[in-house]
Amino acid sequence: MSLVEARDITLSARIGDISVEVLRHVSFTLEAGETIGLVGESGAGKSMIGRLFSQLLPPGFAVTAGELTFDGLNLIALSATKRRQLLGKRIAFVPQEPMTALNPVLSIGSQFNEHLKRLGVRGARARRDLAVKLLSEVHLPDAKSLLGKYPHQLSGGMCQRVLIALAFAGDPALVVADEPTTALDVMTQARIMALIAEMQKLHGTAMILITHDLRLAAHVCDKILVMYAGDVVERSGARALLADPRHPYTRSLKRANPTISGPRIRLPTLPDQMPGLVEFATLSGCRFSPRCPVNADDCLAGGPALLEVGPDHDVLCVPACASGGGDITEVAAPPAPSGTGADMPLVELKNVSRRFVTRGKWFADATTVDAVRDVSLTIRQGEFIGIVGESGSGKTTVARMIAGLDRPTAGQILVRGKDAGLQTAEARSERLETLQMIFQDPQSALNPRRMVESLLTQAMEADHRNHNAEERKQRAQYLLREIGLPGDSRRRYPSQLSGGQRQRVNIGRAICVAPKVLVADEIVSGLDVSVQAQILNLLLRLREELDTSLLLISHDLSVVRYICSRVFVMHEGYVVESGPTEQVFADPQHDYTRTLLAAVPPDDADAPWPPKFNEYGLLA
């Protein structure tokens, strides 16, 4: 008997007067010690499967068919008391947002104490010793002093380690990890995934890994279910799936993510986005068909059935697709935009440093942090430049200083040859027309009380240009076409847009004044891969049409490789390596660059990943 068996599960939800199937015919088995990956974009229903184990379903959601057994117990029919005895002990969870999953007012020690008490460990002394042992297992240095610390004193990666230690405390048979590394940068992701694999081996634990990253899943899982709109569209062994995806959705998912080696392929994009729950009711037949590049007539008639296309490899698709029909042709991507040569640089950083000084309270000493140390770079007309590095490397501080939101403590920033600190009205307005910033989180960067039109043309509201309503309307319509949003979204609020659409508005607002340079801080990191591909292609199109330059801050090296011609690698405030992107990525000179490149899950399904790191966090 398998450890976990899901048989034909259908999860239904009532939304108003209609009933929709949120999950359809989900079946899988998981053996002890095995890892299964649930892959798909937001709205695919993969997190709902995770929630089935805890039965923490949103109101109105109920399992209407099928059963989910764990160790022979049917979790859906189980009483709440019995289920509670399983959760945390035999089934443990690793959450998505490590910073918010820990109680901020309790010390790490007391959170361990509470959890271990619940697991039945007797004696405060024994619990303390066990907590120290568990924390050393997840390679947290100085576990003893860590017990007295609070979550806000730890980094995201450290919090996730603490949560993993908590999850494995009860020696569980199953761990459900819902996007455990999505909130973390690539380096931390590689370290955390290596840690989870190690803990799994140590405790003989099975794992369900929920992720949107197909390559990550292919390297750490034994088998993978690809989900789309509540359907399992493809089921296969992990490596085989990445090497030879069969379903058109899986194929586009794989292609939508740029690679860090091999030829640069133009990212194919699917139209629209994943349908919302309410739209499920209106979709007949294959739910992917409206976006499918094949979309044959028989796709609409009746639901497709899982077809076997290979050993342990099933596809939910009509035979035409399963045999590989309607494949997307690969087009070589144009070279990443490089500068147009000899003209004066638009932005120039000369030996810029930024030191943050936190004044000590009462008798405590002042602490200084050197966020940026001696950075020099130039941005020329039409050039796309990338800055990569893990969180805390100082790359966002560089972006904020260039945008004028922060001032360097040493060195000089020149915008069109003039000091960026000049505060005369003339200098300010010239900077404004030269340089705009696209912020990381559109949720925070778009005023929720402004409509799209007002947001896009916000720059026209500023003091020295008072445009009338008609001018603004026309500008907004032009910008909507530029960023690829329908004209009727003009009168919508940000809350009525999807994440990708919000990010488009965010970009549209920055290009309203037709700036020469865009500074973009992690603008695709929170997006689904297919939306990310759309945004990247949009940026490349804007370069062709408006001849803008771009400074892209990202921890995702594959994104930087796709659109940037030059790259700067930052580590602890220093630029440790810089040069043409292809050259740096193909032949990295600095140890840190090599480590960063190795941290990205490779495209080759058989390459070993995650890599081993030494005590300095570098490649072993």
Next chain:
Amino acid sequence: MSALAWNIRRLPTPLRSGRVLIGGGIVLAIAVIAIFAPWLAPNDPQEQDLFGNLLPPAWDPLGDPKYPLGTDNLGRCILSQLFYGARVAMIVAIVASTGAMVIGVTLAHIAGYFGGWIDMLITRLVDLWMSFPPVVLSLILMLGLGVGVTNVILAIILVDWTRFCRVVRSDVLVVRQRDYIAAAHLLGFGHFRTLTREVLPSVMPLIITMMALEMGIAVVVEAILSFVGMSVESDVSAWGVMVADARQNMYQSVWGLILPILAITVTVLGFNLLGDGLRRTLDPRLRQERHTAS
């Protein structure tokens, strides 16, 4: 039923809340009564009928249909006094809360937006101000300013602006950190424009909610001060004065006491329901929860 539900869904968001509808209805009704008191009142509220004093309401066998809710110890019509008393209550509620709001919100924006020493200065001033017990402070102010409705309003403004300032400042601090404020600067917005176009609209729901609650408080404070004879002149009808006058004869006729108290209670309840309902419908966080739940 479904037709009704459909209609409710088409209303602007705040009006979909039962609290807002009931509270707003009460406030609106009292406002209408206050505005049209001269036409609605059956009698002159100050006209004495010494032969018909302490009459019970009209539905009592001993009552007089000329005085629907009876008369007080000087034979004045209680209903008419209640109607005219609503005028004093409403004027004080609107003017005092608006004044307190304007001062409090302006200082809150300056403090929360600019930060630094000016924030420190304003915050300390608020702390100092709030360390006076509000009742003592208002009584001292009344003694200093002298009696009269204008001075009641002034006293409420001077005591309660701190309430707005402290709460709104903390919201301004949160909004200040949002990227859209930084974005507005990069798009060429000056400080004044940023404050009025970006910050103020974001804290507006909070201000509206606090206004409604403050109006309820103002009604109570006015009633207390007129009860102790510090508010209106003796020939003006006010609910607090009515309560004070009815105390002497409360064992003969309880109506003169109960009815103005009821008027105060219903008015304050109306403002509080309105404020609470607005808080729930205008607060984006609570609204978000409702969306995901449905």
